[in-house]
Amino acid sequence: MEVQQKVDLAPYNTFGVSAKAAHFAYITSAEDLRSGLDYSRQLDLPILVLGKGSNLLFTKDFYGLVLQMDWRGIDWLDALDRVTVACGEDWHDFVIQCMNKGLHGIENLALIPGSVGAAPIQNIGAYGVELSDVVYEVSAMDIRTGEIIKFDYEHCKFSYRNSFFKHKEGKKFIVTSVTLQLSSAWQPNIAYPSLKQALTSTKPSPLQVFDTVCQIRGSKLPDPGKLGNAGSFFKNPVISREKLTTLQLDFPKIPVFDSEINEFVKVPAAWLLEKAGWKGKTRGKAAVSTNHALVLVNLGGASGQDIQLLAQEIRSSVLEQFDIALEPEVQLI
Numbered sequence: 001m002e003v004q005q006k007v008d009l010a011p012y013n014t015f016g017v018s019a020k021a022a023h024f025a026y027i028t029s030a031e032d033l034r035s036g037l038d039y040s041r042q043l044d045l046p047i048l049v050l051g052k053g054s055n056l057l058f059t060k061d062f063y064g065l066v067l068q069m070d071w072r073g074i075d076w077l078d079a080l081d082r083v084t085v086a087c088g089e090d091w092h093d094f095v096i097q098c099m100n101k102g103l104h105g106i107e108n109l110a111l112i113p114g115s116v117g118a119a120p121i122q123n124i125g126a127y128g129v130e131l132s133d134v135v136y137e138v139s140a141m142d143i144r145t146g147e148i149i150k151f152d153y154e155h156c157k158f159s160y161r162n163s164f165f166k167h168k169e170g171k172k173f174i175v176t177s178v179t180l181q182l183s184s185a186w187q188p189n190i191a192y193p194s195l196k197q198a199l200t201s202t203k204p205s206p207l208q209v210f211d212t213v214c215q216i217r218g219s220k221l222p223d224p225g226k227l228g229n230a231g232s233f234f235k236n237p238v239i240s241r242e243k244l245t246t247l248q249l250d251f252p253k254i255p256v257f258d259s260e261i262n263e264f265v266k267v268p269a270a271w272l273l274e275k276a277g278w279k280g281k282t283r284g285k286a287a288v289s290t291n292h293a294l295v296l297v298n299l300g301g302a303s304g305q306d307i308q309l310l311a312q313e314i315r316s317s318v319l320e321q322f323d324i325a326l327e328p329e330v331q332l333i
């Protein structure tokens with residue numbers, strides 16, 4: 001494992017913002033990862049585990065060691081419809097490989113940017129499916145000992161855009177691989193309204209679901225290759241039914257959907273931002289997408305701080321108008 005110094009992180013994040021990593025290394029194996037951890041301990045450096053940088057915003061230089069997870073490999077356990085995939089594999093490419101193998105369950109998660117290792121961190125989800133629906137176990141290295149430990153489904157503590165790995169204890173682990181329980185029997189999951197509406201058949205094939213998801217995403221979300229962004233910037237807030245009743249007095253058409261707890265509902269953050277007039281607004285080179293109010297974009301040359309300031313302004317205005325505190329889905333570094 002070779003450690004580089006003063007590396008510009010612009011090519012390593014989908015916002016395309018510049019920030020310097022004082023130390024940077026590609027990780028392609030358990031041995032590399034242990035060497036990286038030793039290096040950080042010897043120099044007393046903080047570490048940042050980096051996948052494809054599609055869910056974070058660099059707001060300043062990072063003086064520690066960036067470990068860019070480039071560890072590849074897929075192990076198909078055909079007899080069990082199970083597959084173990086290394087953390088550095090590209091998520092969307094992996095979805096395609098599963099489909100080509102006749103293993104189903106993740107077609108709805110097509111075209112989500114990022115690495116496999118980051119997928120369990122925020123329990124990626126889209127179009128009615130979450131990663132947690134198919135996780136069998138997650139393997140992760142304990143940064144204190146270098147030991148790789150297997151976490152079964154229960155121990156991952158998945159919930160909406162959340163998992164054990166996002167919290168204090170979980171941050172002591174680096175995901176090395178994910179094992180999914182897929183199915184060779186095709187059972188489409190097409191209840192999600194916009195997906196159902198866009199599909200031409202009520203009994204679609206896996207490829208039809210995959211293609212439709214890709215089409216919807218392509219029409220709504222800016223391509224990070226062309227316009228820097230990290231997808232949805234804020235999580236959908238969860239509010240009590242009591243608070244909803246109060247809000248409905250002023251906003252009778254406020255859309256809501258069920259949350260994991262019966263007494264609470266989720267409000268689409270995109271609706272709040274649109275209602276507050278943020279869609280298409282710009283602040284210098286930082287802007288809110290004209291297509292999707294929840295997506296903040298780098299028009300070219302914005303700094304991480306420019307985007308952070310825009311996010312803060314949006315948060316204050318939503319708090320003022322709806323008394324709802326938005327939480328970022330994107331990690332601020």
Ligand SMILES: Cc1cc2nc3c(=O)[nH]c(=O)nc-3n(C[C@H](O)[C@H](O)[C@H](O)COP(=O)(O)OP(=O)(O)OC[C@H]3O[C@@H](n4cnc5c(N)ncnc54)[C@H](O)[C@@H]3O)c2cc1C
Binds near residue numbers: 014049056115222
């Ligand atoms: C256009 C666009 C659309 C998107 N759509 C969706 C969507 O529909 N649904 C959704 O859920 N997300 C979506 N996202 C967010 C993003 O794609 C996911 O969160 C993805 O899983 C991030 O992967 P990454 O490799 O880029 O992670 P990074 O951004 O590199 O890292 C994200 C976080 O995970 C940590 N991390 C990364 N790898 C590991 C590891 N191996 N072990 C421990 N920690 C790790 C990092 O330290 C960081 O805190 C979208 C993003 C974009 C740009």
